[in-house]
Amino acid sequence: MELFEMTAAGLSRLLQTEEISAVEVVESFLGRIEKVDPYVKAFITVSAEQALQTAAAVDRQRAGGEKLHPLAGVPVAVKDNICTKGVRTTCASRALENFIPPYEATVIAALHRLGLPVLGKTNLDEFAAGASTETSAFFITRNPWDRERVPGGSSGGSAVAVSTGMAPLALGSDTGGSIRQPAAFCGLTGLRPTYGRVSRYGMVPLASSLDQVGPLAMDATDCALLQGAIAGYDLLDSTSLPDEVPDYGAQLEKPVSGLRLGIIAEQQGEGFDPEINSAVTRAVRVLKENGVIVDEISLPHQRYALSAYRSLVSAEFSSSLGRFDGVRYGLSQPGENINRMFSQSRGLSFGPAVKGRILLGTYILSAAQYEKYYLPAGRARTLIARDYSEAFQRFDLLVGAVTATPAFKIGAKRGDPHQMALADLCLVGNALAGVPSISVPFGAAGGLPVGVQFTAPPLREDILLRVAYFLEQHRESGTIRPRLSFLEEGGGE
Amino acid sequence: MVYEAVIGLEIHVELLTRSKMFCGCSTAFGDKPNTNTCPVCLGFPGTLPVLNRQAVALAVKAALALQGKVQEKSIFARKNYFYPDLPKAYQISQHDRPLSRGGFLEINFPEGRRRVHLERIHLEEEAGKLIHAGDSILEADYSFVDYNRAGIPLMEIVTLPDLHSGEEARLFLEELRLLLLYVGVSDCKMEEGSLRCDANISLRPAGSSELGVKTEVKNMNSFRAVEQALESEARRQEEILSAGGRVIPATCHWEGEERRTVPVREKGASADYRYFTEPDLPPLMLEASLVEQLRATLPELPAQRRERLQEEYGLEASEALMISSTPPLANFFEEAAKHYRDYRHLFHWIQGDLVYQLRETGTSLETVSPELLIELLELLDKGEINRPVAKELLTAVLKKGASPKKLVASKNLGRISGRETLEPLVAQVLDENPEAIESFLQGRKKALAFLVGKVMALTRGRADPQEVSQLLRDKIK
Numbered sequence: 001m002e003l004f005e006m007t008a009a010g011l012s013r014l015l016q017t018e019e020i021s022a023v024e025v026v027e028s029f030l031g032r033i034e035k036v037d038p039y040v041k042a043f044i045t046v047s048a049e050q051a052l053q054t055a056a057a058v059d060r061q062r063a064g065g066e067k068l069h070p071l072a073g074v075p076v077a078v079k080d081n082i083c084t085k086g087v088r089t090t091c092a093s094r095a096l097e098n099f100i101p102p103y104e105a106t107v108i109a110a111l112h113r114l115g116l117p118v119l120g121k122t123n124l125d126e127f128a129a130g131a132s133t134e135t136s137a138f139f140i141t142r143n144p145w146d147r148e149r150v151p152g153g154s155s156g157g158s159a160v161a162v163s164t165g166m167a168p169l170a171l172g173s174d175t176g177g178s179i180r181q182p183a184a185f186c187g188l189t190g191l192r193p194t195y196g197r198v199s200r201y202g203m204v205p206l207a208s209s210l211d212q213v214g215p216l217a218m219d220a221t222d223c224a225l226l227q228g229a230i231a232g233y234d235l236l237d238s239t240s241l242p243d244e245v246p247d248y249g250a251q252l253e254k255p256v257s258g259l260r261l262g263i264i265a266e267q268q269g270e271g272f273d274p275e276i277n278s279a280v281t282r283a284v285r286v287l288k289e290n291g292v293i294v295d296e297i298s299l300p301h302q303r304y305a306l307s308a309y310r311s312l313v314s315a316e317f318s319s320s321l322g323r324f325d326g327v328r329y330g331l332s333q334p335g336e337n338i339n340r341m342f343s344q345s346r347g348l349s350f351g352p353a354v355k356g357r358i359l360l361g362t363y364i365l366s367a368a369q370y371e372k373y374y375l376p377a378g379r380a381r382t383l384i385a386r387d388y389s390e391a392f393q394r395f396d397l398l399v400g401a402v403t404a405t406p407a408f409k410i411g412a413k414r415g416d417p418h419q420m421a422l423a424d425l426c427l428v429g430n431a432l433a434g435v436p437s438i439s440v441p442f443g444a445a446g447g448l449p450v451g452v453q454f455t456a457p458p459l460r461e462d463i464l465l466r467v468a469y470f471l472e473q474h475r476e477s478g479t480i481r482p483r484l485s486f487l488e489e490g491g492g493e
Numbered sequence: 494m495v496y497e498a499v500i501g502l503e504i505h506v507e508l509l510t511r512s513k514m515f516c517g518c519s520t521a522f523g524d525k526p527n528t529n530t531c532p533v534c535l536g537f538p539g540t541l542p543v544l545n546r547q548a549v550a551l552a553v554k555a556a557l558a559l560q561g562k563v564q565e566k567s568i569f570a571r572k573n574y575f576y577p578d579l580p581k582a583y584q585i586s587q588h589d590r591p592l593s594r595g596g597f598l599e600i601n602f603p604e605g606r607r608r609v610h611l612e613r614i615h616l617e618e619e620a621g622k623l624i625h626a627g628d629s630i631l632e633a634d635y636s637f638v639d640y641n642r643a644g645i646p647l648m649e650i651v652t653l654p655d656l657h658s659g660e661e662a663r664l665f666l667e668e669l670r671l672l673l674l675y676v677g678v679s680d681c682k683m684e685e686g687s688l689r690c691d692a693n694i695s696l697r698p699a700g701s702s703e704l705g706v707k708t709e710v711k712n713m714n715s716f717r718a719v720e721q722a723l724e725s726e727a728r729r730q731e732e733i734l735s736a737g738g739r740v741i742p743a744t745c746h747w748e749g750e751e752r753r754t755v756p757v758r759e760k761g762a763s764a765d766y767r768y769f770t771e772p773d774l775p776p777l778m779l780e781a782s783l784v785e786q787l788r789a790t791l792p793e794l795p796a797q798r799r800e801r802l803q804e805e806y807g808l809e810a811s812e813a814l815m816i817s818s819t820p821p822l823a824n825f826f827e828e829a830a831k832h833y834r835d836y837r838h839l840f841h842w843i844q845g846d847l848v849y850q851l852r853e854t855g856t857s858l859e860t861v862s863p864e865l866l867i868e869l870l871e872l873l874d875k876g877e878i879n880r881p882v883a884k885e886l887l888t889a890v891l892k893k894g895a896s897p898k899k900l901v902a903s904k905n906l907g908r909i910s911g912r913e914t915l916e917p918l919v920a921q922v923l924d925e926n927p928e929a930i931e932s933f934l935q936g937r938k939k940a941l942a943f944l945v946g947k948v949m950a951l952t953r954g955r956a957d958p959q960e961v962s963q964l965l966r967d968k969i970k
Contacts, residue, residue: 083539096538103532105539204538209772237541238774316772319573322582323536327638342575365573365767374769 003028004165005481008074008222011168015073018062022055022073026117029075033119033166039486040142040151042160044080046120047087051075054117061115071225072115077167079158080121081128082213083202084108087118091204092136093126095324095331095349105202106237107171107213107230114229119167122157126351128178128206129317130154131424132413135353140410143185144482145448149407152182154206158216159186163482169226170216175206176309177402177427179214180439184402184451187441187480189223189468190216194458195434196241198227199234207316208239210309210431218480220440220468224248227461243459251462252469257291259396259463266302267400267426267453275445276401283442283452284399286474287467297395299387302429304380309428311364311377318361324349381432388433392457397467399454400426402439406448430455438464440471441480449480496696496734498727499704500662501612501654504669505647506679507619507687508551513644514618515542515585520646522685526624526639534644536580541773544569548616548646552592553779553787555648555678556614558794561596563784567615569771574764577638578621586649588768591615592777599796600668601814602661609665610653616777619645642686648678654693654704659723663716666690670716671795671818683715690719695740696730705730706740710754713747722747726754798823806836816844821858829863833870842870846887856891865890869897877901878908881954909955912964915948919964922947930969941965 003011003025014020030048037043058073078084081091083101085108090096104112111118125135133141133156141156143149144164151160155172159182162170172179174192183190191214198213205211215226231245261284268280288294326332326345333348335341350358364373391398404425430437435458439451452471456463513520516533533540556563570588596611621643627633650669656662670681670688681688695707710726713719725747730740743756793801795817802813802823816823826843833839847866851858869890873883878901886897893900909915922944923930933940941962948961 081539091538099538101532101537101539103537103540200539201541202539207772236543238543239772315769319571319583319767319769322573322575323538323580325575325577325582327577328535328580329537338577339575362767365769367765367767370767370769 002032002165004032004168006168007218008071008168008225011074012070012225015058015062016068016070022058022062022115022117023052025073026051026055026075026119029119029165029167032164033161036164036166036484036487039147039484040144040160040164041139042122042141042151042157042164042166043077043120044090044092044123044136044138044157045088047084047118048120050087051117051119054112054115058115058117069114069116069229071169071229073117074168075117075119076111076226077119077122077158077161077170078108079124079128079155079170079172081124081173081204081206082108082171083204084118084121087121089121089204090138091127092124092138093349093351093354094137096204096329097137097331099330101202103202105213106199106234108202110230110232116169116229119161122155122161122170124157124178125154126354127204127317127321128154128173128175129354129357131177131181132408132410133157133182134410135351137351142410143407144484145186145407147486148409149448150185150410152185152403152407154178154182155190155216156182159183159188159190162186162188162216162218164484165481168218169222171213171226171230172216173203173206173211173213174431175210175212175313176431177424178206179216180402180427180437180451180453181424183216183439184441184449184453185407187449187482188216188218188439189220189441190214190439190451191223191227191461191464192431192437193227193231193461194241194436195431196237196239197231197436197459197461199230199232199237199240201234201236205316205320207313208320209316210313219472220252220465221249223438223468224252224465227465231461241459246462248462248465252466254466255291256287256467256470258293259287259467260293260295260394261287262295262297262391262395262398264302264398264400264426264455265296265298267299271404272401273405273445273450275443276404276406276450279443279445279450280399280401280452282476283440283471286471290470295394297391297398299384299391299429301380301383301387302425305384305429305432306424308377308380308384309424309432310360311373312381312432314357314361315364315374315377316361318358318365321350321354321358384429385433388430388435388455389457392435397454397456397460397463399452402426402451402453406445406450426453434458436461436464438468440468442471442475494735495699496727496731497699497701498657498723499654499695499697499707500656500658500723501693502650502652502656502662502665503691503693504650504652504666505689505691506555506650506673506681508548508646508648509677509679510545510547510551510646512545512547514545514548514616514646515644518644522687524641526637526641529641530643534580535640536582542585542771544774544777545646549592549777549779550787551646551676551678552614552616552648553784554676554791555650555673556593556596557784557788558672558676558791559593559596559598559611559614559650561593561611561614563593563779564590565779565781566590567592567777567779569616569774569777570768571771572617573767576620577636578623578640578643580621580640580643584617584620585771585774586617587615590776592779598665598669598672600661600665602664607655609655612651612653614648614650617647617649619643619647654695659720659727662692662723663720666716666719667818668795671820675792675795675798675820677792689714692719692723694723694726694730696727696734705734706742708740708742708754708756709744711744711746714749718747718749721749721752722754725752729754806830806840808836808840812840812844816840822848825858825861825863829867832864833867835870835874838870839866842866846884850884850887850891854888854891860894861891865894865897872897872901876908879955879957881949882908885954908957909952910957910960915952915956915961915964918948918951919961919968922951923965923968933969
């Protein structure tokens with residue numbers, strides 16, 4: 001078995017017993033990236049030098065007998081909307097094509113502190129505003145299960161990196177499904193933590209009130225390890241939560257029996273791919289057979305979730321992107337006066353999907369429209385959050401689909417934001433409520449991976465990871481790695 | 494028709510914090526451009542604001558001193574607009590949920606005491622500063638931006654339209670400034686921009702209760718300018734109305750050198766700031782207990798002090814007003830008054846000679862100890878020196894910081910008195926000035942003063958002019 005085929009937990013064991021060195025691990029993944037990435041295009045920037053430096057430092061420390069974090073020396077791929085000091089951070093946008101942040105995102109500082117080398121920065125929809133990684137200003141990323149299909153998004157690059165063994169772990173960001181949907185499309189475990197559980201400092205916002213950084217991994221164990229490394233209070237993020245971070249890994253094997261599970265009526269059934277419905281049903285059956293108490297639950301305000309989500313995200317997005325004005329950093333274009341300079345710079349900075357959202361958000365926030373769109377969206381959000389908190393009076397966790405279909409064909413939904421949004425049906429309600437959700441690979445549809453989604457009360461990531469771990473032990477098919485037949489066929493870019 | 498002006502003010506006050514509103518950068522004034530900056534106040538992508546609790550505490554204290562109702566929950570909002578000095582393209586401010594609502598400040602207007610009511614007080618952040626390469630913004634080929642100011646904590650105080658003249662506006666601002674200085678909220682330096690004022694003004698027929706069309710007046714960089722600009726804008730509006738015209742809502746610039754207000758921008762298409770809740774900051778919650786804690790730290794306010802100065806020291810209302818306007822001077826007075834019982838005498842020396850000599854000698858009050866002044870007054874009271882010598886001595890004390898007693902001894906400034914000492918000097922002066930004696934005998938009073946002056950000169954001012962005068966009269970007769 002090659003090192004790049006191993007899970008993070010597996011690498012961690014070998015590193016701790018010093019059977020392998022961190023440098024060997026990083027070299028293995030860098031080699032894999034060199035070989036595979038031309039076919040799938042997951043990385044915007046590979047930071048080989050920095051990764052090797054971190055690895056060498058870890059090896060030195062370990063040789064010196066220092067007590068290190070279990071993940072020390074296990075490399076990570078990072079979505080390119082998370083700022084890395086000294087390493088280009090583009091947000092897959094022309095606006096930041098050559099932007100090298102002079103500061104570190106708090107999650108990246110944590111990775112450095114614990115000794116996790118950062119392999120590189122992964123592709124995404126421009127400024128994370130999308131769900132297919134097709135709107136990247138640089139290139140599209142391909143789904144390794146079927147290269148004619150999208151990997152999902154916006155954390156598509158991170159998902160593909162892990163799925164193809166180019167990285168054992170990856171960080172993504174999830175505003176309304178951007179971790180969970182690509183995880184489902186690529187056969188990974190992807191966790192959207194409770195809003196405020198992981199610091200947002202240094203993550204370039206899509207919508208500040210919804211954004212969360214979270215892990216993508218091959219399984220629940222790895223997911224728990226990475227989540228444990230990045231979670232926690234941050235003085236620099238006023239919306240971060242002060243609660244202590246539990247040892248997620250230690251609770252994975254706790255029995256699931258006795259947990260009360262609610263099947264969300266609105267998040268499976270009619271309108272969903274039959275194989276996805278079947279995956280949900282089978283997952284529920286296995287849990288029920290093992291002592292989980294199951295009942296149905298309706299979240300009546302789900303029907304407002306998409307509209308509310310779109311309004312709020314567009315509004316916040318339009319405001320947060322105002323700073324790309326060509327004055328201090330990023331793409332800058334001269335103009336005969338300041339307003340021309342602004343419009344020229346911004347006109348060249350953004351792609352059509354981003355411009356569309358900025359226009360929509362600007363309109364929604366205008367004094368004349370504010371009460372028609374922004375205010376009701378906020379009210380809907382309150383009602384949706386109440387649905388969840390009431391549901392959690394009766395249930396310890398909720399279950400539904402992640403997506404209505406498996407990964408779709410590249411270009412199939414381009415230019416149709418409405419249809420794209422329908423794909424987000426199960427992903428935005430929980431995000432609006434600020435509660436944690438996980439996408440667990442379970443079953444398949446037409447040879448493509450399928451995910452089942454669990455949602456828990458605030459700060460109960462431990463329950464989600466426990467259930468994900470349990471389902472892994474009861475997974476029907478053996479492998480969740482795609483067979484990369486294209487490597488033999490050739491034809492990488 | 495007689496018109497009445499209706500004026501409301503918006504006052505921006507930079508708060509006296511060491512660090513900026515949402516990051517740790519220094520707020521120092523006058524540093525090298527763009528040295529007090531960081532990714533947060535430069536609005537780099539992904540950075541987040543962290544609220545400065547000291548700024549909140551100062552604004553709460555100001556609100557309490559102004560009798561405002563501090564809100565248990567207030568909310569930060571984004572005010573969105575594009576300008577090169579605004580790093581994030583939005584200013585973090587407070588919109589529909591300000592820190593404090595209501596409040597008032599009582600002012601002694603010429604017509605009598607009246608309350609000027611406040612609408613609200615809220616927190617926000619400063620923008621940076623543009624420096625244009627060229628004479629004006631229109632002629633400049635390019636502009637520099639200094640972000641040292643970007644993110645400095647600002648408090649905005651909005652009054653109700655309770656003022657009716659430029660003079661009233663000035664008096665209000667003077668009293669507000671004094672109050673803020675007392676509370677220690679801001680250094681209120683208009684010349685450094687740490688206190689700025691915009692005004693809204695409209696005219697209406699006297700006696701009417703309806704509001705006319707208002708204009709906003711900006712670019713006033715002193716209280717005097719506020720007064721003049723508002724008087725000028727009131728005249729401009731009156732001319733329009735008297736001629737049967739209509740005032741157009743606009744922003745007017747005060748052109749100090751031309752002494753007139755110039756409409757620069759019509760308000761019709763007013764900017765849409767697309768306010769919405771700042772998602773990066775949770776609501777600001779201020780528990781009643783914290784507010785009470787801050788209230789307990791409020792110092793005595795100017796109005797309270799004036800009352801006390803009158804009661805405790807028997808000062809006149811106008812005297813109390815005068816000395817309380819300079820808090821360090823009032824502090825000096827009260828410190829000195831602990832050891833010197835003739836308060837009015839003390840007041841006159843401080844407000845008169847001391848203030849004058851401080852200015853003349855360029856001395857700072859901080860370097861002067863009240864004990865030295867008391868020592869000097871006591872020498873005077875005991876008749877050991879005379880008044881002219883006392884004044885001269887004060888100058889020496891301020892310049893050298895030395896004790897008056899020692900100065901008197903070392904410079905031989907003690908009073909010269911007694912017939913036997915003075916008579917030879919009087920005789921000498923009379924010998925040398927026979928024509929003055931002649932003149933005096935003919936009834937010219939000035940001649941006597943001339944002779945007194947001569948004797949005083951011989952004593953280097955140490956004699957009592959009264960005594961010298963008497964001796965001269967005795968001798969001439």
